[in-house]
Every structure is written in structure tokens, then in C-alpha cells.
Amino acid sequence: MDDTVIEPLxxxxxxxxxxxxxxxxxxxxxxxxxxxxxxxxQVFGSKTEKRVLDPPEQTHFHALLGEVxxxxxxxxxxxxxTYHRGVASKQRxxxxxxGRGLRFTNDVPVQVIELLPDELRGEDADQYEIIGTKVxxxxxxxxxxxxxxxxxxPVIKRKSEDKPIxxxxxxxxxxxxxxxxxxxxxxLIDKFLYHLPLHRQHQRLTRSGxxxxxxxxxxxxxxxxxxxxxxxxxxxxxxxxxxxxxMDETPIKAGRQGPGKLKQCWFWPIFGEENEVVFTFAxxxxxxxxxxxxxxxxxxxxxxxxxxxxxxxxxxVDGLIHAQCxxxxxxxxxxxxxxxxxxVQQALRIIQNLYxxxxxxxxxRLAGEKKRHYRLTHSKPLVDAFFIWCEQQIGRPDLTPxxxxxxxxxxxxxxxDQLRVFLEDPDVAMDTNHLEREIRPIPLGKKNWLFCWTxxxxxxxxxxxxxxxxxxLHDINxxxxxxxxxxxxxxxxxxxxxxxxxxxxxxxxxxxxLRSILDNSRNGR
Numbered sequence: 001m002d003d004t005v006i007e008p009l010x011x012x013x014x015x016x017x018x019x020x021x022x023x024x025x026x027x028x029x030x031x032x033x034x035x036x037x038x039x040x041x042q043v044f045g046s047k048t049e050k051r052v053l054d055p056p057e058q059t060h061f062h063a064l065l066g067e068v069x070x071x072x073x074x075x076x077x078x079x080x081x082t083y084h085r086g087v088a089s090k091q092r093x094x095x096x097x098x099g100r101g102l103r104f105t106n107d108v109p110v111q112v113i114e115l116l117p118d119e120l121r122g123e124d125a126d127q128y129e130i131i132g133t134k135v136x137x138x139x140x141x142x143x144x145x146x147x148x149x150x151x152x153x154p155v156i157k158r159k160s161e162d163k164p165i166x167x168x169x170x171x172x173x174x175x176x177x178x179x180x181x182x183x184x185x186x187x188l189i190d191k192f193l194y195h196l197p198l199h200r201q202h203q204r205l206t207r208s209g210x211x212x213x214x215x216x217x218x219x220x221x222x223x224x225x226x227x228x229x230x231x232x233x234x235x236x237x238x239x240x241x242x243x244x245x246x247m248d249e250t251p252i253k254a255g256r257q258g259p260g261k262l263k264q265c266w267f268w269p270i271f272g273e274e275n276e277v278v279f280t281f282a283x284x285x286x287x288x289x290x291x292x293x294x295x296x297x298x299x300x301x302x303x304x305x306x307x308x309x310x311x312x313x314x315x316x317v318d319g320l321i322h323a324q325c326x327x328x329x330x331x332x333x334x335x336x337x338x339x340x341x342x343x344v345q346q347a348l349r350i351i352q353n354l355y356x357x358x359x360x361x362x363x364x365r366l367a368g369e370k371k372r373h374y375r376l377t378h379s380k381p382l383v384d385a386f387f388i389w390c391e392q393q394i395g396r397p398d399l400t401p402x403x404x405x406x407x408x409x410x411x412x413x414x415x416x417d418q419l420r421v422f423l424e425d426p427d428v429a430m431d432t433n434h435l436e437r438e439i440r441p442i443p444l445g446k447k448n449w450l451f452c453w454t455x456x457x458x459x460x461x462x463x464x465x466x467x468x469x470x471x472x473l474h475d476i477n478x479x480x481x482x483x484x485x486x487x488x489x490x491x492x493x494x495x496x497x498x499x500x501x502x503x504x505x506x507x508x509x510x511x512x513x514l515r516s517i518l519d520n521s522r523n524g525r
Contacts, residue, residue: 027402030339034404037338102137107477146208147518149180170517173486174223178212182516184224185482187217192441192464193478197449225460227489228482232278232463235470235501239272240293243300244427246271246435247310249285250442253451254458262451267442267462268293271435273427275473276503279442279462283455287313301428306332306415323421326351327431332411336404343393343405350386354379358430371426380423387416438469470502481505484513 119128157164173181190196198221202214239245247270253262265283270293272278282289287309294302299319304310305328314322330351337344357378366374390409393399399406412419422428442465452458471478485500488509492500499508 027400031402033338034335102139107480145186146183146205146210148210149518171487173227173490174220177220177223178216179220180516180518181483181486182518184220185479185486187221188224188464188482189468189479191221191449192445192461193468195441195445195448222457222460224486225464227486228467229463230494230497231485231489231500232466234497235276235466235503236270236278236280236293238274238498238501238503239270239276239278240295240298242273244273244303244425245294245298245300246303246429246432247290248305248432248435248439249307250439252281252442252446252458252461254281255283255452255455263455265455265458267439267458269435269439271432271438274503275470276501277435277438277469277473278466279469281455281459281462285309291316301421301425303428303432305432306411311418321421321425322418323425323428324415324418325431326354326419327433329412329415329419332408336408339403340405346389347386350382350389353382354430357382366426368426372424375423375426383420383423387413438473441465441469467502474502474506476502476506476510480510480513483516484509487514 119125120130151169153167153169155164155166173184187198187201190201191198198217199214202212202217205212205217247268249266249268252265252267254265255263257263263283265281266285266289268280268282268289270278270280280289280293282292290309290313294313294317296317299317301321301323302310302314303323303325305325311322314320330348333344333347357375361371361374390413394406394409394413422430442461445461452461467481468478471481481502485505489497489500498504
């Protein structure tokens with residue numbers, strides 16, 4: 001029998017231990033509540049980042065600036081408006097064909113259906129004459145958009161000779177392929193613009209009465225995208241000549257890592273100053289890909305989120321300026337909203353005012369030195385006040401190192417220099433939203449086609465997405481563009497491949513693009 005006697009702790013020491021354990025448990029509860037709130041927001045919360053804030057009370061920030069806020073404008077006198085029941089008249093658009101909202105471009109095929117009245121078929125038909133035509137339009141859809149082209153080539157021979165002569169078949173984009181360029185482009189557009197996986201396209205094809213293996217669809221896509229690779233490379237080279245680049249990264253599962261397991265790889269999209277985006281691919285999220293892509297030759301301004309690899313790369317390159325995104329900082333502040341709702345609201349108001357100034361800059365179309373002067377005059381005082389306020393918040397005695405609010409404030413203050421870059425450079429945006437908008441097709445596509453079987457397949461996704469996204473940025477129809485360049489690239493000079501990037505193509509070829517043989521036959525060419 002153990003006769004060991006456990007002596008109780010002194011009351012003061014026991015009380016201290018209880019307080020320590022209580023503080024630890026409280027911190028653990030706060031951390032678990034933060035995780036739970038994050039998961040609830042991901043599952044049930046709104047995906048938009050827009051916030052409707054209460055009318056901003058800027059007294060605190062104006063006090064920091066040494067300014068007196070202007071009094072709010074007096075409310076206008078109320079006017080009594082009388083409404084009359086009835087149907088409101090709609091203003092008809094110039095291209096509204098029926099006055100009912102139907103509008104279409106010249107690319108939409110129109111099938112003319114002539115309707116003859118019974119009077120012109122009866123016994124008294126000769127008593128009527130046509131004095132005009134009333135035209136109305138109705139939108140219709142065919143059960144199948146697929147067409148099989150049957151080429152009939154007469155075999156001839158000279159009467160004095162026995163050798164038969166057969167005219168050559170029209171050129172095709174892919175040699176010895178059963179697919180016309182219009183079908184190939186349709187595959188690419190349906191998958192990468194409208195996120196329809198090839199297996200669903202195969203199902204639609206089968207139900208339309210066409211039998212073709214799924215492997216054939218895959219090979220058609222791969223071969224066509226490989227033809228487009230030099231164009232994407234040329235576009236990347238031009239993008240890297242920009243003075244300001246925006247760069248980000250987004251995950252993609254590509255290639256097998258083991259039985260039933262896929263590799264975690266990454267797209268690294270880069271946005272240039274002439275509205276061009278290129279999705280570069282890497283099997284790592286490390287700094288190595290940044291070095292490989294930018295090759296330490298880019299010495300302009302690199303706009304990114306707060307990922308540490310960019311800051312690490314910037315230290316290795318002389319002359320490179322690193323700017324960071326205010327929206328990512330704003331998201332960090334929102335992480336602490338449940339614990340510090342009032343403080344977060346104050347931070348959001350000042351950021352909201354910064355974006356109000358950016359909106360005025362766009363409305364007034366300010367650029368260059370005028371834009372820089374406006375930011376220094378109106379935005380810089382708000383930024384200065386914001387970081388002074390952050391310093392004051394950090395000094396609060398009730399904050400502990402584990403508080404999300406303290407972590408968010410440290411995130412902003414640590415990146416203060418990078419967040420101020422936009423004030424001095426009018427070509428730098430406050431955020432990377434313009435790049436994130438172009439990333440959206442990747443996660444949208446992954447919800448449908450889920451992953452890429454190989455790393456080469458992921459590279460192909462980046463190539464075609466680079467061209468489609470840039471087409472949209474330049475208001476180019478991706479279908480028209482791809483049908484043209486896939487036929488043009490075979491004989492276009494390799495040294496002038498930059499002409500086939502969407503930005504230059506729009507100037508040189510968009511007015512008279514190459515069409516598929518199907519379109520030419522419909523137009524009687």
C-alpha cells in the first residue's frame with residue numbers, strides 16, 4: 001500500500017494555476033470559435049466581399065488629421081409625387097428587332113421562313129398584289145448543333161488521257177483528322193469558357209446521333225492546344241515587358257502522386273499593363289517558379305498578395321518594387337470581426353473612403369501626374385491616419401499574442417511600405433482584383449472537370465485559358481479568334497507570332513477573320 005501523501009498547494013499558488021488554465025482554455029475557445037465561424041461562412045455565408053456599412057463617422061480619423069469634419073448637408077424638402085396606374089412605355093433600343101428586347105449580331109445565323117397568306121393560294125389570287133413585307137423575329141434552338149460535312153469531289157479525266165484527276169480536299173487544321181476547325185474550337189470553348197467537361201460533351205454528341213470515342217475528343221483538344229502554345233509564349237514575353245505586373249497563384253490537382261492520390265500543383269497567373277493575362281504552371285508554390293518566370297530581368301513594380309515568397313524574391317532583385325494588395329489586408333481584418341466588431345468597422349470605413357477616391361479617379365479619368373497628385377492630396381492623409389490608428393490599437397493592454405485582431409494589425413503594419421506604393425505610382429492599382437477576376441474560370445472549371453490527369457494537361461489548361469481570358473479582356477469573340485488563328489498559324493511567319501496574340505490580332509485580323517468551311521458554305525462562298 002502506497003503511503004505517499006499529496007500535500008495541497010498553497011492557496012495563492014493554486015489560485016494562480018487556476019487562472020492560467022482558465023486563460024488557456026478561454027484562448028482555445030476563442031480560436032475554435034474563429035475556426036467554426038470561418039467554416040460556417042465558407043458553407044453558408046455570402047461569397048461577395050461587398051459590405052454595406054453604417055454612415056461613416058469619421059470624427060476619430062479627422063482628429064488624427066487635425067481637420068474638422070464638414071457638417072452633413074441639410075435634408076431637402078419632401079416633394080409629393082402622384083403616381084398613375086398604367087403600363088409604362090419602354091424605350092426601344094436601336095438594335096431591338098421586335099421591340100421586345102431581342103437583339104443579335106451578324107454572327108447569329110438567320111433562317112428566313114416565307115409565309116404566304118391563303119388569299120394568294122385561292123381562286124382569287126390574281127386579285128391580290130404584294131405591296132410590302134412585314135418582318136418579325138423569333139428565337140429558336142436546334143436539338144443538335146453538329147453538322148457532318150460531305151465533300152463531293154468529281155473525279156475527271158482528260159478525254160485524250162486515261163489518268164483520272166481528283167481535286168484536293170480542303171485544308172484541315174489537324175492532318176488526317178475527322179474534325180473540322182469549327183468542331184475543335186467548339187470543344188475548347190465548351191470546356192474552358194463554359195466549363196463543360198469532355199465526357200458531358202461526349203454524351204451530348206452521342207445523343208445527337210454521332211458516334212466518336214472520348215479518346216478522340218481528348219486528342220483533338222491536346223493537338224489543337226499544342227498549336228496554340230507558341231502564341232501563349234509570345235504573349236508571356238510581351239507581358240514581362242510591362243512596367244507593372246500583378247501576380248497570384250491558385251491550386252490545381254494534376255498528375256498522379258500515388259495510388260488514388262493526385263499531386264498538388266499551381267497556376268501562377270500574371271497580368272500585364274496592356275490587359276493581357278498568362279497562366280503559367282508549376283508543380284510547386286515555392287519562390288523558384290517566380291525566379292524562373294520573371295528571370296530576374298523584370299525590374300518594374302510587382303503587385304501581389306501577402307504571400308512571403310514574393311517578398312523573398314524582391315529582396316534578391318535590385319530595382320524591383322514590391323506593392324501589395326489592400327483587399328487581402330481587408331480580408332485579414334475581417335477575420336477578427338466577431339471579436340472586435342467596432343474596431344473592424346472603423347478600419348473598413350477608412351478603406352471604404354480610399355476606394356471612394358479611386359472611384360472618383362475613374363469617373364474623372366485621371367491618369368499620370370494628375371492621378372498621382374490626387375492620391376497624394378486625398379488618399380495619403382487617410383492612409384497615414386489608418387496606420388497611426390493601427391499603432392494605437394496594437395498598444396491596447398487587453399490584446400494578447402493569440403488574438404486575431406492583433407495578428408491582423410501586425411499583418412497590415414508589417415506590409416505598410418508595400419501598401420503605400422500605389423500612392424506614388426499612378427500605374428499601380430490598390431489591389432489585385434483585376435487579376436482575381438481572371439482566375440475565376442479555374443475554380444469554376446474545377447467544380448466540373450475536377451482535376452487534370454497529367455501535368456501536361458494542366459499546362460494545356462493554362463495555355464488555352466490565357467488566350468480565352470485575354471480575348472474577353474479585349475472584347476473579342478473567343479470562337480472567332482480561335483477559328484482564325486488555328487487556320488492561320490500554319491503559314492504565319494514564326495518571327496511574327498506576336499501578331500496572333502489577341503491584343504495584336506484584334507488590330508490586324510479581326511476585321512476580316514478566317515472562317516470555317518461551314519460558315520463559308522452558309523454564306524455562299
